Amino acid sequence: MAKRTGQLRLGAFLYPAGHHIAAWRHPDAQADAGINFKHYVQLAQAAQAAKFDLLFLADGVGTRGDNLDFLSRTAHSYIAQFEPITLLSALAAVTENIGLVGTASTSFNEPYHIARKFASLDHISGGRAGWNLVTSSNEHEAKNFNRDKHFDHGERYERATEFAEVVDRLWDSWEDDAFLRDKEQGRFFNPAKRHVLDHKGRFFQVKGPLNVARSPQGQPVVVQAGSSEAGRALAARTAEVIFTAQQTHRDAIDFYADVKGRLDQYGRHPDDLKIMPGVMPIVGRTESEAREKFEHLQSLIDPAVGLALVSGLTGGFDLSAYPLDGPIPELPETNASKSRQLLTLELARRENLTIRQLYLRVAGARGHWQVVGTPEQIADQLEERFVQYGADGYNIMPAVLPGSLTDFIELVLPELRRRGLFRTEYEGATLRANLGPRPVNRYAAQKAGAVAA
């Protein structure tokens, strides 16, 4: 395979006070970030000035967990945050170029609302909207939506597949030139360019048409974040960007090959889907400065938070009665997430970790790829994974906000640009113009086909 050329796509994944589990306790962190609009305006404008492709917002429709002591010690439980669609719409009014990608669950929404809100955001922003389609894996969310339990994994993905199909077709309700607005003739639209969906499926019955004109991007960009077998299949079928957590280059390369290899069966080209793993860079002007920054953040992890996280990863076992600086005790096997439990315990045994060492290892980046070093070292890592076809770009997860985003922009981006790996100007006016071609309206395409045939 020839050495890969081209440039990275970069997302700025804005998590209120930062992605490190203890970020909000950092002296420079904006502790009220989740409901501080000015904070987000500054981050969005900084990311835009640095030519990031997009902003990304995660979401949950409920607070996470029942452990009040744990919850009350961490800002990482979606407890006091803006809702993404309202926040992105507001940010659309104070930015001009950067893509605006928000998460919304197919498990607890209706396709008409989601199609409509993202189409509306696409109009407001002049073609910069993206929808991160998730199925929600959190039991606590279901309880806010008339259910005692969540849908099971298979049903969730069947629902998501039908949901995505309905949204996709609603976005084509009107052809691009359907609206004449001919004042003289009194014709507001051309009825031949309006299309009624009339969908009747297993989960949804949606007549249409959407009550929003076709949006500047044709359709908002679809992003997917699931990495399970069902998640990969759904992404290969519907998504244009994947955000994924891949700890090692080897895992990333395997994931990349697997997903790109699935596109052909849906009539898609490998370039139609960009794979952007998450990465938390901790950058210093020297390696020791980077290391110190990291250790400082790690020292802010409250042992109660660390213990609760390890307990979650080891099947709910309460380790608080054991000495923090002693070994992990023998644990009974449980039903919850067996593979994750096994991975965590294997790690602890293999490296002979104490309880504190284990939580420091797993808590900080919450399972994401973390790179600590100089700008050159970080650029080396990002370049290596890119040229080995493990990524088309990255979703940058700043450890502390605003500081770690500033660090990345001021220290790492110049190094990436020096290597020709990142843009100095936006190529196009819309998010899609940077990512891929504008989709053709299916009905217009059918007509063109009929004319050509």
Next chain:
Amino acid sequence: MAKRTGQLRLGAFLYPAGHHIAAWRHPDAQADAGINFKHYVQLAQAAQAAKFDLLFLADGVGTRGDNLDFLSRTAHSYIAQFEPITLLSALAAVTENIGLVGTASTSFNEPYHIARKFASLDHISGGRAGWNLVTSSNEHEAKNFNRDKHFDHGERYERATEFAEVVDRLWDSWEDDAFLRDKEQGRFFNPAKRHVLDHKGRFFQVKGPLNVARSPQGQPVVVQAGSSEAGRALAARTAEVIFTAQQTHRDAIDFYADVKGRLDQYGRHPDDLKIMPGVMPIVGRTESEAREKFEHLQSLIDPAVGLALVSGLTGGFDLSAYPLDGPIPELPETNASKSRQLLTLELARRENLTIRQLYLRVAGARGHWQVVGTPEQIADQLEERFVQYGADGYNIMPAVLPGSLTDFIELVLPELRRRGLFRTEYEGATLRANLGPRPVNRYAAQKAGAVAA
């Protein structure tokens, strides 16, 4: 009763190209208004500079009707418009004082989503969000949400009452001082100030808490627009503002007395609910200029649109085979909206109207109160209804946008100010500060009561 003093509350009801049925055909109208963000930014900033209390956006979750010829000739069918929550969020970023009130249906939404989005908008806007609670009366909307038919009227209002109660309580999930964000102690919130709803009702099962901190207004302002018996009861119980269509002063005074008289049974004061009828002012520097403006707009009504509207008001009877300038034929009685049909036909018979005269009479303002005249004549009408306790203010419905809003601001507002009827500066920083007191968190109030007892 002593002569009423005080000042009017004014809303700017922004309907894309204007409220007149033919507005979009006017030479000065912004025909693509529904998806033109700059248009809305200009309107919002103009209304704010004029010190309007609030912007108001109507909504429908579907296009209206199946008559394609009619639909294609009018912009008044929610066919190519921004979704209100996204639009208001974007406008929040470019305004500072004006209230932002958006419509959302309780029939096709979940209370957790609605509570969350309006709380988020309240944070983004610094305390300017309002929710106009409607139940939807449009059969076409139901078909976009997994139903063949709409809920019946009674069920709709039972659902709405429970929905409003859940939203109200979700907004109290956190006390105002629940979030400590104490970096030193590692306490993000105080668990004693978090409240779980655990609602299990007929229509909804919602655990809570909301994942947004209590918002700057305590709770976003609740608006209601229904005027039926069930609508009045719901408004008296839950709303802080009513938008209503009252054609005559007499009707307005009766409505006002009826609704204000219902508040006591819910432990509320008459001032806790502001009644703001809609009005479409057509203003000229002289009476004949105003009259000419109106006639010009009326002349733009396409007969096909006029006929379809009259047909809708007379039970679906197709009048297109009869001469436009001849009398209304005898019509069979139908099931649909009997009282409306009767009112329309009585009007036609009483005044011996032709088909064209009838549609001109009912089509223009779409059933709303319309005042055509000089600034003094319009101010007289607005003052008269106010001092007679028929209104606490008005929801101004500009006939054509942006022109009719500019006319009202430049010509009518100075006259209202000369009479001391409208503010020259905002009194407070939030929407609620102009409308009434900030609500106390129910849980905090209970604790305070327990301490006092």
